[in-house]
Amino acid sequence: MIAWVHERTGLDRVWKALFERHVPEARGPAAWLYTLGSASLFVFLVQALTGALLAMSYAPTPDHAYDSVRYITGQVALGGFIRGLHHWGASFMVVLAVLHMLRVYFMGAYKYPREITWMTGVCLLLLVMGFSFTGDLLPWDQKAYWATAVGTNIAGQTPVIGGVVSRVLKGGSEMGAATLTRFYAFHVLVLPALLAMVVLVHLFLVVWHGISELPERRLQDGDPQGP
Amino acid sequence: MSWYEQYRSRYARLKQAGKPFFPYAVFKDMVVVSLILAALCWLAYFAGAGLEDLADPTDSTYNPRPEWYFLFLFQALKFFPGRLEPVAAVVVPGVSVLLLLLVPLLDRGPLRHPLDRPFWTGLGLASLAAFGHLTWSGYHSPLINPTVEKDPLISRGIRLYREMRCAYCHKINKKGGNIGPELDRSAGSGSEEWLAKHLRDPQSVTPNSAMPKLNLLDDEIQALVAYMKSLGEPFTAEAPKLFTQNCASCHRIGETGGEAGHDLSLIGSARDKAFIKRYIGDPSKTNPDSSMPGFKGQLTEVQIEDLSRYLAGLGR
Ligand code: HEM
Numbered sequence: 001m002i003a004w005v006h007e008r009t010g011l012d013r014v015w016k017a018l019f020e021r022h023v024p025e026a027r028g029p030a031a032w033l034y035t036l037g038s039a040s041l042f043v044f045l046v047q048a049l050t051g052a053l054l055a056m057s058y059a060p061t062p063d064h065a066y067d068s069v070r071y072i073t074g075q076v077a078l079g080g081f082i083r084g085l086h087h088w089g090a091s092f093m094v095v096l097a098v099l100h101m102l103r104v105y106f107m108g109a110y111k112y113p114r115e116i117t118w119m120t121g122v123c124l125l126l127l128v129m130g131f132s133f134t135g136d137l138l139p140w141d142q143k144a145y146w147a148t149a150v151g152t153n154i155a156g157q158t159p160v161i162g163g164v165v166s167r168v169l170k171g172g173s174e175m176g177a178a179t180l181t182r183f184y185a186f187h188v189l190v191l192p193a194l195l196a197m198v199v200l201v202h203l204f205l206v207v208w209h210g211i212s213e214l215p216e217r218r219l220q221d222g223d224p225q226g227p
Numbered sequence: 228m229s230w231y232e233q234y235r236s237r238y239a240r241l242k243q244a245g246k247p248f249f250p251y252a253v254f255k256d257m258v259v260v261s262l263i264l265a266a267l268c269w270l271a272y273f274a275g276a277g278l279e280d281l282a283d284p285t286d287s288t289y290n291p292r293p294e295w296y297f298l299f300l301f302q303a304l305k306f307f308p309g310r311l312e313p314v315a316a317v318v319v320p321g322v323s324v325l326l327l328l329l330v331p332l333l334d335r336g337p338l339r340h341p342l343d344r345p346f347w348t349g350l351g352l353a354s355l356a357a358f359g360h361l362t363w364s365g366y367h368s369p370l371i372n373p374t375v376e377k378d379p380l381i382s383r384g385i386r387l388y389r390e391m392r393c394a395y396c397h398k399i400n401k402k403g404g405n406i407g408p409e410l411d412r413s414a415g416s417g418s419e420e421w422l423a424k425h426l427r428d429p430q431s432v433t434p435n436s437a438m439p440k441l442n443l444l445d446d447e448i449q450a451l452v453a454y455m456k457s458l459g460e461p462f463t464a465e466a467p468k469l470f471t472q473n474c475a476s477c478h479r480i481g482e483t484g485g486e487a488g489h490d491l492s493l494i495g496s497a498r499d500k501a502f503i504k505r506y507i508g509d510p511s512k513t514n515p516d517s518s519m520p521g522f523k524g525q526l527t528e529v530q531i532e533d534l535s536r537y538l539a540g541l542g543r
Contacts, residue, residue, distance in 0.1 A: 019249035024241040038256040084271030108339030115331035145282035146291035157313040215339035
């Protein structure tokens with residue numbers, strides 16, 4: 001039975017390629033820094049799950065957004081908890097992605113042949129920030145509204161293209177219903193699709209090149225192994 | 228042989244001699260992921276996610292605090308006042324992201340250990356330190372946020388003013404024509420009703436006015452009135468004196484004044500009169516961390532109003 005599925009899907013070979021592949025051994029506490037990427041991935045999955053649950057009761061219009069969030073917090077079973085997970089998950093996502101980036105940066109793990117892995121990583125970081133920015137508005141409370149007002153204003157200051165950028169973000173020249181719907185569409189459709197795609201490319205490259213080994217000091221003259 | 232091939236063969240050797248991803252790496256991942264999940268659940272359960280009052284687009288006195296990881300950017304904005312703001316808001320972050328993207332192309336060569344790359348390690352540490360410092364000081368300073376949008380009604384009024392080409396006849400801030408009165412001198416003193424009537428039909432309140440009837444809609448009139456009222460109201464010659472006597476020991480306007488408080492030379496570009504008035508009366512209500520004393524009781528209501536009008540006009 002299992003063999004039957006394997007023969008038709010190649011799952012066993014996928015498993016082998018992903019999980020039985022070897023990784024260079026990393027000794028000492030620094031080895032734990034290699035978990036930060038997986039941790040980011042995990043929190044992303046938590047966000048996808050809790051986000052889907054929230055979307056089931058959320059209404060993206062200025063008239064109903066705030067009340068629907070109150071409804072989620074007060075009425076929906078575990079609603080407040082799920083909202084809390086999504087809220088804190090957002091901060092965790094940023095922190096973990098940045099810590100992961102710092103690990104890669106200080107270990108020089110972006111060097112040959114992993115340059116493009118790094119660049120896809122930077123795109124991931126920007127996408128994560130985009131999630132944070134668009135998600136901020138959705139509760140449609142005072143903080144949401146005014147933080148977004150400041151944010152879109154900043155975007156509007158871009159030399160030359162600022163006006164266009166701020167219009168595209170707001171869905172017009174004023175912040176209002178169009179802004180909320182637009183941010184919602186970005187937050188639940190556009191950004192997740194992009195993030196999922198870039199994460200896949202990122203992970204493919206990670207597996208393709210193999211995880212980098214711990215960096216070693218350059219051999220000095222006079223070292224037993226010579227320069 | 229270039230170092231690329233050397234690296235490839237060395238890495239192949241290390242990988243061969245390494246451990247299988249499962250369970251060697253997966254185990255560590257699981258440990259960390261479990262800790263993170265526990266922390267998340269704890270925070271979600273005990274701290275939850277806040278919800279403030281319903282958004283009120285007309286409340287321009289609301290002081291938004293950005294998410295903490297954007298605080299550094301807001302703090303950085305304060306170093307680039309006025310026209311330089313786009314530099315801090317867009318140009319610096321844009322260039323930084325570009326630089327980040329290009330790091331692997333700029334830092335090449337086989338050396339990977341942080342101590343073997345002093346420049347890049349130093350740059351990384353310096354950026355971290357700057358980020359930490361800005362976040363810290365942003366967290367501890369009152370929010371004077373120069374990019375806060377004013378009342379959207381006022382913004383709409385500004386746009387209408389431009390679209391209707393009012394500046395063909397009127398001056399604001401010394402720019403515009405001479406046919407009509409200078410609006411930042413006179414309009415603020417008219418009552419809202421008077422202004423609304425005047426805009427609907429100038430001759431109805433000023434019989435020999437040279438201003439044409441503009442056929443504005445009610446909400447357009449409202450927006451223009453809001454803009455006119457925001458232009459500032461006349462203050463007395465006493466206001467700058469009040470400032471010198473009561474505020475200048477801590478605050479600066481232009482070149483003169485103290486250093487302990489914020490420079491107020493441009494305060495009018497960030498805050499409207501209502502906010503300033505409330506702040507002077509009792510700072511702790513708006514900003515609990517403020518060390519400025521309240522002036523309610525110290526100065527009369529009339530004096531505070533006078534002072535607020537003066538300050539609200541600075542930097543506009
Ligand atoms: C959504 C965010 C991200 C996810 C889910 C993610 C996921 C991962 C995972 C699972 C790995 C395997 C190695 C490890 O865990 O350390 C990895 C490696 C890597 N990541 Fe990310 N990453 C993210 C963001 C970033 C960012 C922001 C950067 C840098 C700008 C980056 C650059 C890299 C590089 C260069 C590697 C290869 C490192 C090596 O081989 O040692 N990643 N990523």
